Amino acid sequence: MCRERELSEAFVGLADSLVADYDAADLLHRLADHCVALLGVAAAGLLLSDQRGRLQVVAASSEASRLLGLLQLEHDEGPGLDCYRTGMTVTVPDIDLAALRWPVFAAETRSAGYRGVHVLPMRLRDDVVGTLSLFGARPGPLEDTEARVAQALADVATIAILQERAIRHHELLAEQLQHALTSRIMIEQAKGVLAERGGLDMDQAFARLRRYARDTNTRLTDLARGIVEGTLDSSRVLGA
Amino acid sequence: MDRLCVRVASVLHVDGAAISVTSGAIGRGARGASDAAAGRLDDLQLALDEGPCHDAAEDGGPVLVGDLAGPAGQRWGRFTPTTLAAGYRAVFAFPLRIGAIELGTLFLVRASPGGLDGGALADALVVADTVALILLDPPAGSPPGDATGDPAEGRAIMAAPGAPGGGLDDSAAEGRAIMAAPGASECDLDDITGDLAGGPEDDLAGEAAARLRARAASLYRPEIHQATGMVMAQLGVSAQEALVRLRALARARGQIADETARDIVARRLRLGGDLPR
Structure with a gap:
């Protein structure tokens, strides 16, 4: 399938979720998988704030990226937490250069075989509900187009989650x-x-x-x- | 415990609430309900081996059914018609658990259909955490453990003195003790139910809610759970007994459980010591 086709299918699939009865947990897993398929990254993981106001690892494209999510929560360090706190994108072109900033996270990311990390906020205006982390096998920033596609995917998922919370239909996410x-x-x-x-x-x-x-x-x-x-x-x- | 259920139902704006304690937990067999109807439906699930509480205990996550008359209700062939006939459309069940420690379930019913919205769900989760802590705490007036005690003392802590036949093997007596024992734990329970009650029209708001949240928040600190694991290995006891011992020790030391947990994790404090490791 050509890339444009894949892209449009991904967005059509996510948009369908917004008007149909959907499973938010499943939607988040699909988002992680779409990122890997569409953006040329090696892995993706999602952190989402729970009803108690704490971040949890809700979806990941691989066990390694799930672990990197957990690790950030464990050690209270990492680009995912920074992104969640500031609501701003965090770009780490080469994890080796971030060893001082996040010693544990940097070492673990490296040993999982990832070099570049790109974390996007899942936010609507001032409401940050979570983060989407993308892990690349090679160092270097995401291409501009890729970054915009990633943010658009994250935005659709954010709207889906906020809608789910709003329309009292959050059983599966809970x-x-x-x-x-x-x-x-x-x-x-x-x-x-x-x-x-x-x-x-x-x-x-x-x-x-x-x-x-x-x-x-x-x-x-x-x-x-x-x-x-x-x-x-x-x-x-x-x-x- | 019935009184606690009445307050839980009122603060969460539902028509009935019931709590039941899992067979493995300390107060096993203990139950409470805000009213007879809620209690009957809670019991029914045990008898039928189906229903939202059954599923919540099995899956470890909340089971929220805003409308039993809809497709979600169809998964329970016998529970659903009985509950609908009793006049309830919405049922919610929350597992009361702390990691691997399974304590029981909290069951809520409401006559009008509709889900719990985000705020109500958050409140229900705080209440579930609070109830889990209440179930965990030993009956009152028991001697606090000390840092060098043996495992028998752990049992002594859990068995309420004066409770008829109090001991690990007498579950009914322990259940009664948890609900009825006067003293520190009961006061605590009063505080908590007082906080839960809030104003008549209150959601969980203001100072009382803040106290509840702070109490429940101790469940999220990693040191508590790390220390629980260490005490398990130190005393050769279950996770639940280890956490009970840790909290009892904190009370005896006049500390909050977090501080005691940090001391244990930092190895400034250990329990037992003469057991095989």
């Missing part, structure tokens, strides 16, 4: 956000178990957790639940 919160809490609980058993600090515990998840191709949330509920022997994770 579920998604609750799951994101529960998952984050379980990860913290599992980090505590690992830290105590292995004599580690919390960052080291998180690193073990992630490594084991990656090595065994397990979702971080499932792994954390197994550790906290005792169905998974934590010494296996510590020995990994």
